Amino acid sequence: MPNIVVAGAGLTGLAAAISAREAGANVVLLEKGSRADVGGNAAFSGGLFLFCYDGPDDLTSITQDFEPGLRAGKIVAPPYTRGAYAAELMAMSDGRADPVLVAALAERSLDTVRWLAAKGVGFTFNRTLGARVRDGVLHIPAGQILTSTGEGMSRGFEVIKPLLRHAERVGVELCWSTPLIDVIREDGRVTGVLAGDGVVPADAVVIASGGFQASRELRRRHLGPEWENVKLRGTRLSTGDGMLAALRAGAGEAGTWSSCHSAAVDPTMPAPERSEASPPFPLHGFWLGVLVNRDGERFVDEGPGPWVKNYSKMGKAIMRQPGREAYEIFDQRTAARVADEFAGAAVPVAAPTLTELAERIGVRAEALVGTIEEFNRACRDEGSTTGITPAKSHWATPLDRPPFVAYHATAGLTFTFGGVRIDPDGRALASDGKPVPGLYAAGEATGGLFYGDYPGGAALMRAAVFGRAAGRTAATEALPQRG
Known part of the structure; x- marks a missing residue:
């Protein structure tokens, strides 16, 4: 052998x-x-796996497990093809x-x-990725649907x-x-x-x-000096040792060494230690509200598409802002959903008015109020905006139902x-x-x-x-x- x-x-x-x-x-x-x-x-x-399938039979051949509220008499699942x-x-x-x-x-x-699955990995149909039951039918968006079983x-x-x-x-x-x-x-x-x-x-x-996300030296060299002290979402043990050993043994380099997966995270959460511990929770609710920097200004399209296809670049966008920090702002249209599905243990700041919210999070009130008022005027019925930069391409609804809430966000580096x-x-x-x-x-x-x-x-x-x-x-x- x-x-x-x-x-x-x-x-x-x-x-x-x-x-x-x-x-x-x-x-x-x-x-x-x-x-x-x-x-x-x-x-x-x-625990999310993106894979190709031809329809519901492929999915149910992997698992019969459904999160609460998703089991239905019929499944509609458009194919997610190799070409797609x-x-x-x-x-x-x-x-x-x-x-x-x-x-x-x-x-x-x-x-x-x-x-x-044959090795014992359990999978389940997951609702946070867009699956919904309507009239007894489970409608599944093409692509992301099965995650590993577990909580949160x-x-x-x-x-x-x-x-x-x-x-x-x-x-x-x-x-x-x-x-x-x-x-x-x-x-x-x-x-x-x-x-x-x-x-x-x-x-x-x-x-x-x-990769090398846990190496301060390699982060500084390849990602830039501003990444030297970034919060880690990934393992503290990936310091690039194996990659560098492979290169010394004759392997060539590939890909972009100057980019990474970096999500918005709660800065109060500690970096992960042991494998059973949760990492700093990714604040994936950005698409249901707006992201502002500490000057009270929007700086990114929060809804260019499904959150699961955009969350990994939100950290990089935050890294370019003053103080490398931002705030996710919501009103009562979406605050409950964000807290339930997309915020983990993060504790938001709440206030009855935008002016008071700005004071509590340390953002200039006039700027924040102006930003939200401009955003509200730009929202259109179809969920997009017009006349503002940056635009919000999808899921744009006015923030006009107090009380308002804000989640403090910083970048969390997952992998390079x-x-x-x-x-x-x-x-x-x-x-x-x-x-x-x-x-x-x-x-x-x-x-x-x-x-x-x-x-x-x-x-x-x-x-x-x-x-x-x-x-x-x-x-x-x-x-x-x-x-």
Whole structure:
């Protein structure tokens, strides 16, 4: 049997380790943190997977679980095709995403969700993504619909727990508190890793240790000095070690190292520690109100489309504002929904008038009142605005029903977009496009798919699809080496 080392026990690494084991390899899974740190960024996610399907039968073949109020006698689910998936990813990357990786992600997505379900991951129909029951029929918008089971919006650890159990059951050897230090090569081929206090021999190595969002130095170098002290939403352990080791071993770079996933978050919430802890809760209700900076001015289109396809760039927009902070403002049209679905444990500031609200949050009252009055005049019946910059493209309704509420928001960095260059089967590629023998990579350690933004659910799907592919390819290609 070939010996495979996988670095990183997040969703990507667990998928790679299980897949390599299924392909007949001995697998050692190295995790920089303790067992309480298992899961990487996926543990702090909302558990959403974006995958292709032809209709309701594909969805109900995965799960029969419905959140309260969603079960109905009939399901209407327009197909979410491979072409639609690819078009969405390409559009949100401004055409820069690697079309070969995009096509592979779309093509393998449904089968991979079924593979996860077979390993014990539970899924449910989720109402916060737009599903609604009308006249006994569950209407599902194309795309985002199934999340992992669990409470609230931070459900990702419910993905990790069954995969960890399955990995242990099939014989994956897990090594906790064992960081990857370097990749070892002899005669141009990977032969093992330096990890912890010693060398671990291997016929192939899979880098699945995430991006560099937790490295202050790399954030400053690639994202800019203003990101040095940003609040983390993702794991504190992703400091780029695996990526840099892969580059030293001959892999090339891919993607944009100067961009990232960054949502609006409650600044009072602590950064995540152990995997079972919730991360700073993303304030996803921005689309139901307006976002203003501390000068009382709007600065972004809060409704360019469904929130799940835009939340990951709101943090970057806030980072460009004075003091790198903002406020989400709502009235009684939407305040209850925001508190129930999109604010977690965040506590808003409330006031009977906009003037008093401004005083309580430290924003100049005249500016805030003027901004909201201008916004209200610009709202049109169809939910858009006219005559204001920036526009609000969808879900624009006047804020005129007091009392008013405000949530303080800052940027929360989840993960970075640049990384190792790979092909669709997880082979690490040199800068000339040739595979680095014995080296594989997947997930947030890689680049080439996400650039300025990406649709929600595509990150977990990428982790599972390419983690699974990298593990399988590493095992099958290592067999001739042993033979």
